[in-house]
Amino acid sequence: MTLANSAATGVPLVEMRGISKYFGGIAALRGVDFSVRAGEVVALLGDNGAGKSTLIKTLSGAQPPDEGEIRISGTPVHLDSPKAAKAAGIETVYQDLALCENLDVVANLFLGRELKRGPLGPFFSFFDGGRMMNEARTLLDRLNIEIPSLRTAVRHLSGGQRQSIAIAKAVYSQARLIIMDEPTAALGVVQTEKVLRLVRDLAAAGIAVVYISHIMEDVFKVADRMVVLKNGRRVGERLTAETDRDEIVRMMITGVDERAGAGAAV
Amino acid sequence: MRPSSESSHRHPSVVVWQLVDKLGAIAVLVLILIGMSIFYADFVTVDNLLTIGVQATTRAILAIGVTLVIVSGGIDLSVGTGMSLCMVVMGVFAINWEQSMWLAGAMAIVTGAGIGLVNGSLIAFAGLPPFIATLGMLGIAQGIALMLSEGYSMYGFPAEFGFVAAGTAVGIPLPLIILAVIALLMAYVFKQTRLGRYSYAIGGNEEGARRAGIPVRGIKIAIYVTAGALVGAASIVLASRINSAHPGIGFGYELDAIAAAVIGGASLQGGRGTVGGAIIGALIMATIRFGLNVLGMSPFVQQIVIGAILIAAVYLDIVRTRQEVRLSRLRAH
Numbered sequence: 001m002t003l004a005n006s007a008a009t010g011v012p013l014v015e016m017r018g019i020s021k022y023f024g025g026i027a028a029l030r031g032v033d034f035s036v037r038a039g040e041v042v043a044l045l046g047d048n049g050a051g052k053s054t055l056i057k058t059l060s061g062a063q064p065p066d067e068g069e070i071r072i073s074g075t076p077v078h079l080d081s082p083k084a085a086k087a088a089g090i091e092t093v094y095q096d097l098a099l100c101e102n103l104d105v106v107a108n109l110f111l112g113r114e115l116k117r118g119p120l121g122p123f124f125s126f127f128d129g130g131r132m133m134n135e136a137r138t139l140l141d142r143l144n145i146e147i148p149s150l151r152t153a154v155r156h157l158s159g160g161q162r163q164s165i166a167i168a169k170a171v172y173s174q175a176r177l178i179i180m181d182e183p184t185a186a187l188g189v190v191q192t193e194k195v196l197r198l199v200r201d202l203a204a205a206g207i208a209v210v211y212i213s214h215i216m217e218d219v220f221k222v223a224d225r226m227v228v229l230k231n232g233r234r235v236g237e238r239l240t241a242e243t244d245r246d247e248i249v250r251m252m253i254t255g256v257d258e259r260a261g262a263g264a265a266v
Numbered sequence: 267m268r269p270s271s272e273s274s275h276r277h278p279s280v281v282v283w284q285l286v287d288k289l290g291a292i293a294v295l296v297l298i299l300i301g302m303s304i305f306y307a308d309f310v311t312v313d314n315l316l317t318i319g320v321q322a323t324t325r326a327i328l329a330i331g332v333t334l335v336i337v338s339g340g341i342d343l344s345v346g347t348g349m350s351l352c353m354v355v356m357g358v359f360a361i362n363w364e365q366s367m368w369l370a371g372a373m374a375i376v377t378g379a380g381i382g383l384v385n386g387s388l389i390a391f392a393g394l395p396p397f398i399a400t401l402g403m404l405g406i407a408q409g410i411a412l413m414l415s416e417g418y419s420m421y422g423f424p425a426e427f428g429f430v431a432a433g434t435a436v437g438i439p440l441p442l443i444i445l446a447v448i449a450l451l452m453a454y455v456f457k458q459t460r461l462g463r464y465s466y467a468i469g470g471n472e473e474g475a476r477r478a479g480i481p482v483r484g485i486k487i488a489i490y491v492t493a494g495a496l497v498g499a500a501s502i503v504l505a506s507r508i509n510s511a512h513p514g515i516g517f518g519y520e521l522d523a524i525a526a527a528v529i530g531g532a533s534l535q536g537g538r539g540t541v542g543g544a545i546i547g548a549l550i551m552a553t554i555r556f557g558l559n560v561l562g563m564s565p566f567v568q569q570i571v572i573g574a575i576l577i578a579a580v581y582l583d584i585v586r587t588r589q590e591v592r593l594s595r596l597r598a599h
Contacts, residue, residue: 098473098474099474100466100470100474100537101471102466107466111467111480113479114460126458156594
């Protein structure tokens with residue numbers, strides 16, 4: 001049983017209810033319910049245009065919903081900016097990697113929150129390279145991420161290492177929920193395995209993960225639960241242990257939840 | 267910290283590239299000096315080197331500012347005529363209005379920073395491409411400089427002002443000391459401040475920098491204001507050397523400054539460049555100009571040579587970037 005998580009019970013960490021989002025007259029999301037518990041990896045599935053990205057953007061504060069409610073640990077919140085989402089402990093790791101390839105690993109991990117030291121405060125201070133290096137080492141060791149040299153510019157690293165650093169950066173932000181958009185899309189087999197293992201490690205440490213991917217094999221390896229969207233509606237959801245690839249793909253294509261009897265009209 | 271193990275893990279090709287990056291420009295400088303020595307046995311003398319150094323000062327100060335801009339993925343074409351404008355403003359204050367030279371100098375720097383503020387605002391808020399915003403500013407600064415000076419050179423700076431360019435301290439020409447102070451200050455800005463770090467980040471991945479919570483617009487404005495203030499500083503050194511303010515003298519300096527920055531390792535693709543590189547680049551440009559003068563080449567031909575050098579330097583940068591992108595893609599999979 002994949003869903004061996006003790007944390008997967010109780011109040012959801014994030015609960016979205018009746019989320020709708022319109023662009024002009026077109027509804028990108030129509031009354032979508034979605035929730036994630038601490039320590040749970042939930043895959044968000046659907047064909048292109050199903051509304052995955054839009055749902056993620058309402059959660060990451062990039063595009064606040066037009067209707068619906070988002071609760072974090074039971075408390076209603078307004079995630080009306082990426083900053084608000086970050087403050088609420090929601091971090092997003094993007095498909096196209098938000099790393100600066102010309103900076104080294106430490107600089108990337110600490111980008112936007114550099115540690116400084118110096119006698120004159122803001123007027124004359126230096127980056128605390130030693131402390132940032134140590135903290136980066138500790139963080140990467142804790143997450144079992146192997147990077148030989150943290151002084152290497154990111155462009156010299158493998159795709160898997162880069163993706164791991166992007167994820168570690170989210171973890172360092174005290175994230176409680178990490179959204180991952182196609183994290184293995186550009187990776188080879190070995191590197192994909194490492195990233196998937198990292199995702200499971202995060203869940204084991206109590207972090208909630210929303211995982212978007214087109215690669216079914218990865219999804220079945222990493223997710224506890226799957227939620228299927230089509231045409232902006234939620235079709236249904238399944239525990240990974242209680243479904244198979246064929247059923248999920250059928251749900252994605254037909255937009256019908258067979259077990260719900262009547263099914264969700266699309 | 268594990269400094270020894272950190273460096274020992276570096277890939278050999280990385281080390282080679284870093285060496286080329288760091289030493290390539292210096293090697294070019296040495297080669298040019300050696301080459302000139304073949305034509306003129308007594309080319310490399312302390313006097314000549316000091317002269318080259320002093321002549322390089324103005325370009326080096328400009329190149330440091332331009333490097334900061336280039337690091338962030340931008341470009342500043344207005345540094346040349348901007349320098350003319352700063353100089354003329356200095357002349358207006360010191361000569362026309364008979365204000366103190368200190369105030370006049372300060373106004374030159376304020377003017378430069380003001381030009382940078384307009385450049386930065388056009389780029390950060392109006393969304394203009396840096397090339398266009400600063401090209402427009404090139405024309406505007408030139409026009410204002412000509413209006414304020416009525417098109418004439420302005421003479422009559424106080425005699426002591428000549429000390430900035432001609433004076434020495436412990437045997438070292440003052441311009442070199444000024445350059446050293448600016449270089450140290452800017453090396454600090456590049457390496458140890460958020461402004462510098464975020465310039466590299468924006469040049470490396472602007473969207474990534476934004477997502478990391480960096481105030482990209484504010485940083486961009488600060489970058490152009492800093493470059494502009496350096497234009498003001500350069501104008502003081504140059505005005506002292508020619509002992510006047512000349513509304514047409516700056517035009518063309520942008521070519522040298524950008525060439526110096528790129529020769530010094532700054533990449534027009536953004537994300538790369540150093541203060542040391544800018545200075546070496548400026549020394550190379552000054553050495554070439556000095557050498558061409560010694561060889562008796564006309565100023566017209568010199569223009570051609572400088573333009574060709576700029577094109578060649580940028581082409582080399584493109585080749586280098588292509589190679590790195592290829593290597594980076596190979597590693598990604």
